[in-house]
Amino acid sequence: TTSLIWFRRDLRLFDHAALHHALKASQKVIAVFIFDRSILDGLKRDDRRIAFIWHSLQQLKASLMAEGSDLVIRHGKAELEIPRLAAEFNATAVYTNHDYEPAAIVRDANVAEQLATVGCQLHSYKDQVIFEKDEVLTKTGGMYSVFTPYKRSWLAKLNDFYLTSYPIKPYLKRLAPLPLQAMPSLAVLGFDDIDVSTLQPGMAGGEALFNDFCLRINDYQEARDFPAVKGVSYLSVHLRFGTVSIRELAKRAWQMGGRGAETWLSELIWREFYQQILWHRPEVVQHAFKPEYDALPFPNNPEYFAAWCEGRTGFPIVDAAMRQLNQTGFMHNRLRMIAASFLVKDLLIDWRWGEQYFAEKLNDFDLAANNGGWQWAASTGCDAQPYFRIFNPVSQSERFDPQGKFIRRYCPELAELSPKEIHAPWLIKAIFGIKPSYDYPAPIVDHAAQRIAALALFKRN
Ligand code: FAD
Helix, strand or coil, X not given: CEEEEEECCCXXXXXXXHHHHHHHHCCEEEEEEEEEHHHHCCCCCCCHHHHHHHHHHHHHHHHHHHCCCCEEEEEECHHHHHHHHHHHCCCCEEEEECCCCHHHHHHHHHHHXXXXXXXXXEEEECCCCCCCCCCCCCCCCCCCCCHHHHHHHHHXXXXXXXXXXXXXXXXXXXXXXXXXXXXXCHHHHCCCCCCCHHHCCHHHXXXXXXXXXXXHHHHHHHHCCCCCCCXXXXXXXXXXXXXXXHHHHHHHHHHHCHHHHHHXXXXXXXXXXXXXXXXXXXXXXXXXXXXXXXXXCCCCCHXXXXXXXXXXXXXXXXXXXXXXXXXXXXXXHHHHHHHHHHHHHHCCCCHHHHHHHHHHHCCCCCHHHHHHHHHXXXXXXXXXXXXXXXXXXXXXXXXXXXXXXXXXXXXXHHCCCCCCXXXXXXXXXXXXXXXXXXXXXXXXXXXXXXXXXXXXXXXXC
16 A cells, blocks of 8 residues: 655654554555645745745655655645645555644645545544643533643643654655655745754754753743743744654653753643644634633724834834844744733734734744734733733833843844843933933833723723
């Protein structure tokens, strides 16, 4: 029998559920990847994620070639290309891993239907999470909508079985020998060859980043909230595209123990928490998790929105955060919380606008995590920040970037200001009638006034 292994958000050749099952069940396995036009057509030419995928695929291809096989890459709509490839290679089965996003679920159902007409079956497996769908439920069989009890249940259920890897090596001989396959260039795909070397794409990059992080993991608990410090793992883009294995990551953190590793494992559990919310409540993609907050009357001032996107609100920590996002595609978690809160509670703009902007820009954009994060910050989500707790951008800045080191990196026009001045430059007093001059905007809103307006907006509801 011949099978296809269809790679999507799992671009690696180790500990891989679908590949493991394909290799075990078939005599010949052919690895395929589709550059799906239904996804690509919505993206800008300079999208970093396509470059990240492309470079990660190059590694995957090289690893397959080292085994005498190759990666078959097509460029089109998955619904057409997968059945076409199945016919071309006379495959009786296609193996892949679950994707929990609503659009992907529809796509996979369509592909399965198409394949069935030619007598080919689609087999799909859990791979990108430790626990999925209904695996962690409340005592009464419901979905958890509060994180802490979810996490408690998640940890109670965890054992070696769920962390065991899906071995690939013993079966590699079953990869079909293939003549050299062409790989479409980024230009042919309609994208720029953006330099993504700092993201360290591919399996090798994911491994290097994780090994580096393991040396620092004991400090994670203390360092993770400070954007100027190298305190976090920077693995999110690798988790998004599956160049690392969640089982390996969770296993190592679980075995290491200690406060740093435990806190980090907790973040991996947040990731699964939002995945299961999206699975159970796919309507969160358009709507507030809390229906009473779905239609808040946000004024949605487009000029404020533009200033926020471009990093010129006059609030240094917010502007530095947005410039980091625009320049690198990454934003530190503390800054995501600050920038999101500022958009919703200071600029009074619908969280969905910000969610969309992040979705366009983030290298690690993940529908479940991004939607969960935004709804958390906007106080419209499950287990969200209560609406009356509003971040003060200046005190957040003083607390999490005390020396202004991060601000200086992205707002060089403020570099000369002292650590005391840099968080709220509009407060600097003139000495002998002279204020330091710098080319930086005045704040576009008054936090105290906007806070009151936000409270009224939520309360009126
Ligand atoms: P680490 O601190 O090293 O954490 C390890 C991993 O845990 C991350 O890679 C990620 O996979 C997961 N994780 C950590 N925090 C969260 C969280 N709050 N929710 C879900 N998973 C988490 N994360 C994304 O992966 N994609 C997104 O699109 C995304 N959008 C966000 C939007 C907002 C408004 C907010 C507040 C958070 C968002 N996050 C998102 C979560 C978090 O900010 C990033 O995962 C984290 O900053 C990535 O850096 P890291 O890999 O160094 O994280």
